[in-house]
Amino acid sequence: MGGNLGCHRSLPADPGDVRQRGRKFSATCSFAHVSAHSNSERLNVNAAGEEELMTLPGVTRTVARSIVEHRARIGGFRKVEDVALVSGIGAAKLQLIKPEICVSSRKGGNNNNHHHHHDQHGDAHKENTEQEHRASFAQPWTPCALLNTTTPSTELHLPPGGPAIMQSERPEVQPPPGARHGKPVVRVATWDLQRCSSDKAHNPGVKEVVCRTLLERDIKLLAVQDLADQQALEKFCTELNQPTLSSVCNWKGPRGVWKCATSEKPTGESCIGSEYSGFLWDSSAGVQLKEATVLESAAANGNGNDAQPRAYLGHFYIGSSQLTVVNVHLKPPSTPKQQNGRSHKSDELKAHRLSPGVQETLRGVKNVLVVGGFGLPPDNIQFEPLKKEKLSALVPSSVNTNISTKAPLGSSCMDNIWASRTIKKLYTGQYSVVREGLTNPWIPDNWSWGGVASEHCPIVAEFYLTCTSEKMMKEPLQNGSSVAVVERDDLAPKHER
Numbered sequence: 001m002g003g004n005l006g007c008h009r010s011l012p013a014d015p016g017d018v019r020q021r022g023r024k025f026s027a028t029c030s031f032a033h034v035s036a037h038s039n040s041e042r043l044n045v046n047a048a049g050e051e052e053l054m055t056l057p058g059v060t061r062t063v064a065r066s067i068v069e070h071r072a073r074i075g076g077f078r079k080v081e082d083v084a085l086v087s088g089i090g091a092a093k094l095q096l097i098k099p100e101i102c103v104s105s106r107k108g109g110n111n112n113n114h115h116h117h118h119d120q121h122g123d124a125h126k127e128n129t130e131q132e133h134r135a136s137f138a139q140p141w142t143p144c145a146l147l148n149t150t151t152p153s154t155e156l157h158l159p160p161g162g163p164a165i166m167q168s169e170r171p172e173v174q175p176p177p178g179a180r181h182g183k184p185v186v187r188v189a190t191w192d193l194q195r196c197s198s199d200k201a202h203n204p205g206v207k208e209v210v211c212r213t214l215l216e217r218d219i220k221l222l223a224v225q226d227l228a229d230q231q232a233l234e235k236f237c238t239e240l241n242q243p244t245l246s247s248v249c250n251w252k253g254p255r256g257v258w259k260c261a262t263s264e265k266p267t268g269e270s271c272i273g274s275e276y277s278g279f280l281w282d283s284s285a286g287v288q289l290k291e292a293t294v295l296e297s298a299a300a301n302g303n304g305n306d307a308q309p310r311a312y313l314g315h316f317y318i319g320s321s322q323l324t325v326v327n328v329h330l331k332p333p334s335t336p337k338q339q340n341g342r343s344h345k346s347d348e349l350k351a352h353r354l355s356p357g358v359q360e361t362l363r364g365v366k367n368v369l370v371v372g373g374f375g376l377p378p379d380n381i382q383f384e385p386l387k388k389e390k391l392s393a394l395v396p397s398s399v400n401t402n403i404s405t406k407a408p409l410g411s412s413c414m415d416n417i418w419a420s421r422t423i424k425k426l427y428t429g430q431y432s433v434v435r436e437g438l439t440n441p442w443i444p445d446n447w448s449w450g451g452v453a454s455e456h457c458p459i460v461a462e463f464y465l466t467c468t469s470e471k472m473m474k475e476p477l478q479n480g481s482s483v484a485v486v487e488r489d490d491l492a493p494k495h496e497r
Contacts, residue, residue, distance in 0.1 A: 222458075
């Protein structure tokens, strides 16, 4: 695994030479409206998001997040020097990024001053330059829609500054069996996609990692946490059903028919913004969503923000079996902040504790999975409520579930799947923490490319499908195979996408 991580070229290798080679653009931003920026343009730290801030020399995701959080607390930076007060910046790093930033009303690289009031000839020249620039990066790509047809395809927006040719290699994965001990099985997974916005999901590297992982691991139902907006899952759903990336087009196995649903209300709030949860499933495998709801939590804290995360409940049919999936995202505990000599430990515990609504839901419901990010290993005392309801963690505390290019084997157990006693009887004993195939040349990794789509690994668990007495039929798929599905009325809720 280690040999596949961080092996792509660095751009630039030395942050000090950024002004000679031009600023690197984050591959998770939207690049439909930008071209190669000149050295004179600066990034507005009062308007830039995390991904844009990561284009600055030496600014990692952690530092970028600290900038966004500090900016929200103080209401915006009044002068460039104020950035030095951000945790992880300081005077030395400020001197490195100072030539690259500003605190004006400009947003990103879109400058509204007189230097950008071009005449018509200048605008036309700029437009041609942008088109040529995008074409130079898009040329190595062949959208699969063009392989067998002459119909024009939607242009792939590839991030400037990344590798000129996408040389993505997927791991050699043996397709898991569709049956174990002669019984059909289904695989359910959870994945924290780490502030996944529509822009991040639109990045070809992130999109390939997510879609190919689902196909290669034969995952039929995926619970997703930490979505930055409600449209992000649609990007993956569309790619699975109507692939444009060659690696997804070339997949030889069953493709499925994918659907997704995202919580209508935020499931978490922070100074960075709202957070949503969602589900992505293969309807051709007999998976149907009956309904999905956000569990309301306790009253908001004194700052007007709800410190306690809210779970997203999905009631599914898998064949003839009913399954309730409780999708949660608990924040890892941090050192309590001191204010006026008093500790804010209570807010920290709220942000990490399961809401009473989750515990109420677990009572009286048979087939339940509580999945997602828990921030702590399962042997922690915080999870006694789950154990009291006879739930068991499928991933032991000794197994790491995080990943990075610097630590490909991870360092902590934060994500898990907890199974109720009834669903545990259907558990085949097979789970996996996926570590291979999570990097891509188009994903940024600080000052290199080839980063991970998320610092959380997908967790996959396998369950037997119970025998059914309902009428079954064989539904043909486009690739010539067939799959057994339950003949049932349309149960798709209005929020299903």
